[in-house]
Amino acid sequence: MVDAVIPRGPKPRPRFSRTNIMLYGTLIVVAAYYALPLYVMIVTSLKGMPEIRIGNIFAPPVEVTYEPWVKAWAEACTGINCEGLSRGFWNSVQILIPSVILSIAIASVNGYALANWKFKGSEVFFTILIVGAFIPYQVMIYPLVIILREMGLYGNIWGLVMVHTIFGMPILTLLFRNYFTSVPEELFKAARVDGAGFWGIYFRIMLPMSLPIFVVAIILQVTGIWNDFLFGVIYTKPADYPMTVQLNNIVNSVQGVKEYNVNMAATLLTGLVPLIIYFASGKLFVRGIAAGAVKG
Amino acid sequence: MSSSSKARRPAGLFRNLSAKIASIPMVLTALVVFVGGTAWTVVYSFTSSKLLPKANFVGLDQYERLWSTRRWLISIENLAVYGFFSMIFTLLIGFTLAALLDRKIRGEDVFRTIFLYPFALSFVVTGLAWQWILNPDLGVQNVVRSMGWESFTFNPLNDPDIVIYGILIAGLWQGTGLIMCIMLAGLRGIDQEIWKAARVDGIGTVKTYVRIVIPMMRPVFITALVLIASGIIKIYDLVVAQTNGGPGIASEVPAKYVINYMFRAQNLGQGFAASTMMLLSVVIILIPWAYLEFGGKKRG
Secondary structure, three states, X not given: OOOOOOOOOOOOOOOOOHHHHHHHHHHHHHHHHHHHHHHHHHHHHOOOHHHHXXXXXXXXXXXXXXXXXXXXXXXXXXXXXXXXXXXXXXXXXXXXXXXHHHHHHHHHHHHHHHHHOOOOOHHHHHHHHHHHOOOOHHHXXXXXXXXXXXXXXXXXXXXXXXXXXXXXXXXXXXXXXXXXXXXXXXXXXXXXXXXXXXXXXXXXXXXXXXXXXXXXXXXXXXXHHXXXXXHHHHHEOHHHOOHHXXXXXXXXXXXXXXXXXXXXXXXXXXXXXXXXXXXXXXXXHHHHHHHHOOOO | OHHHHHHHOOOHHHOOHHHXXXXXXXXXXXXXXXXXXXXXXXXXXXXXXXXXXXXXXXOOHHHHHHOOOHHHHHHHHHHHHHHHHHHHHHHHHXXXXXXXXXXXXXXXXXXXXXXXXXXXXXXXXXXXXXXXXOOOOOOHHHHHHHOOOOOOOOOHHHOOOOHHHHHHHHHHHHHHHHHHHHHHHHHHOOOOHHHHHHHHXXXXXXXXXXXXXXXXXXXXXXXXHHHHHXXXXXXXXXXXXXXXXXXXXXXOOHHHHHHHHHHHOOOHHHHHHHHHHHHHHXXXXXXXXXXXXXXXXXXX
């Protein structure tokens, strides 16, 4: 349907030419389709259950209520307890902050060492890291359970932080390595002549120069870690479940009457953090995923 | 390895010492987790491990059982159907949207933002949103019926024969924006002179895309293909959220099979064998790609 309408001519035509109407018409229809689920989630979350049962899911709410949002945040049940999504939210925050800091700290130093301080074998390890990014997580999940259990970290938040650091490493290391490689070598050499060492150059020259790439890395990690489901479900106990896992447990819980408005409010609450980052960061997000394109 | 280099050059090991110490996490991740972990799983897939990993080797027993389990066969079939259509439609829609946006239109940023926002959302959120839209009693089916078309039926999530297409709809909604972005970057990288030359020669727009632009974008298409393919193999949370493998086991996928056998059914050996099969499929996809990407350059 979409591909049937390919416009002709490389340059814009007079405003209301047939091509232009078809071009913009197609784009608007497709954009409406992409926007629809978000719209449906929002209107559903603002309706009362009686209105949902008799009404049309595309219709705007007749009577706007914020009750579902309050309920989703503070009272929704996962079967065992009824504390709402707030617990999952704070768990996710507690997982997110150390994971983002640790993964970026380690990966930026990796990238810096790979770009400026190559040693024997460093390229080999880097290659393993990049190839490793394509290995399905399922293959490495159980060995990691054993490693974490040996370290006494299995089933707690720090174990999950370590897992996020490990699996974020390939893409982030690549991102930083490529960035640091593009920094003029004269700068590095001049600092060496002045007697600065590995850490001195990293903290005084590289770090202040590379704030944009750090922002890209933060965007990439915050959305990636916030959206994670698999690692959260495997490496934490129910009390520490991140928001995505708790959301799934709330919505797909078999007990009780389905409250679709509460479910949609909960779903939106979980999607809010990455959505805010996405809409606020604009082009930087695109740059992050373009770099992440290699991750696969 | 280190001892021999030490013998030859006493200072060798200590050159760049800070860089080496700083790289310890990377080296451990590469060697212990990526290489070691993968090798461990492959080796233990030949054992009869149940609740705990045990090194009693039983040859290919786990694989034989795997390939005679209905749940696994359904998983593979679903992955094949999902993969085939996901590949085609993601490329088609991604490229078409990118081509439309590349026509020097107004409001490009707005359109791009709308096409890409689903990609910022998690698969769990995507799955739950589409579970609601496809709800037979209150969702799209109900809306169309209430408009007068009483016999209209569109209930993929409760029909074992087409449930995978219900998941496909959600997957395409989430993932096409990314491919559009990559394609758009590829189109922007093409020399604008090509368009002038094509116009001078009187070649139509569609023909220019098919005959000239798309062949020039081969590396971009290959990157996109690798991206889509590795995303397909990993598909897990979308299914868990949208259908949880149901109705029955009609929408099971391999990644879910692995997790179920490892952590629910306490049959580690089956989980290891299934995950090794996943690894194998990645290897089969990656080797031709690595050959195309890196093999050619070395000769050139």
